[in-house]
Amino acid sequence: MQEDDRLDLELHRRVSVGDRQAFEGLYRRYAPAAYGLALRVTGQDSLAQEVVHDAFLALWRAPEAYDPGRGPFRSFFLSLVHHRAVDTVRREERLRRRAERASNLERGLGEDVAEEVVEDAYLSTRRKEVREALRTLPPDQRRVVELAYFGGYTQARIAQELGIPLGTVKTRTLAAMRKLRRALYRED
């Protein structure tokens, strides 16, 4: 286990007994990543703020939802943010302009636009690894993952948008997720 994961565990343990300082410690560590993600998925400042606000309060109200036996806190919390962001964007679909969203999706994953944001070094390191893993995917596979994860599209919608069979979307998604898993967790 990485030292940073241990720190997260300790902060989470303290949050579980109502320690507000520890809660703010987790906020300082994860708010920029959470806000960046929420902003990318929702495409709107106000919605992104709501997502991050709700996710942190959810953590405060139900810290037991994170089980340390199931992986790093980082994965749990950012998944929680992602889930809420996708929920929000689907609810607000009619308010979203397609051109704006397409522009957001096309913004290069490898091109930082906010590197001045203060962030823990380990997150920055992991970020580079994740981007590199995404870059190694064949473009067709990367596209379906990006549309699902960052666009909040269902696989049926992706098939429609790309004009390919649903089965192809599923196959590409599985192939991409297996490759990402191998790349990020150094599996053979």
Place this chain on the structure above:
Amino acid sequence: MNEGHDRIEELLAGYVLLGLSGEDAVEADRLLSEHVPSCPRCRDAMAGFQAVAGDLALAVSPAQPPDLLLPRIRRGVAETPVRRRRRASVVAVAAGVAALVGLAGLSISLGDRVSRTEQQRGRLLAAMEALQQQGTSPVSLQSQGQTAAGLVEVSGPGLERMYVIGRDVPMPSAGRVYQLWLGSNGTFVRVEDGAFVPDDGLVLLELTVDAGRYDEILVTEERIGDAPASPSHLGHTWHAFLAQAA
């Protein structure tokens, strides 16, 4: 067999990306309840995909939240009473309870997990003493159709404690937790400490509540961190009528 697992893993990959809809979503929910918990290969695949999904968030550049966000969250925190956090008690009241509530195999399932909660030993012993008081009665909660997993409620006169125990309980849908409700004359109230997730299928809750005041018990799925005023009746649901207080 491989073909079958490839099909399942396709669904799991779509599931963790929140990309499923229609029949695929229904099928994934069924698999996550009935197959994945007992299949090492699928459990492993699911855990790996979930980790990837968590890390994918980092592909996006971080962004500094507006300065007003933290004060807003602080206000929300201040308005939320600090609950007595009881996550560890999910596996605390261990093997001896199995015999009392008739959940065969519970003690075996718990196995070494009891030793992971050494700090809960004192509470465990107190709870077991309470459970053996005269008049304590287990009540089976009936699943509302989606799973065969069993949940049992244990309470008794003067106990002022309620225990909810279960095994083979599926994980709630992504982004949700289970929530316990108590009902009286058809109106349900949310149990303040009653949000939980199973620990490898096991549930063992200890709650400070006078169950004698209620005539129904309900478990529903709710969004993590929400505090709904009424049950959603979405996802897995269990229900039972409680014996009326004398």
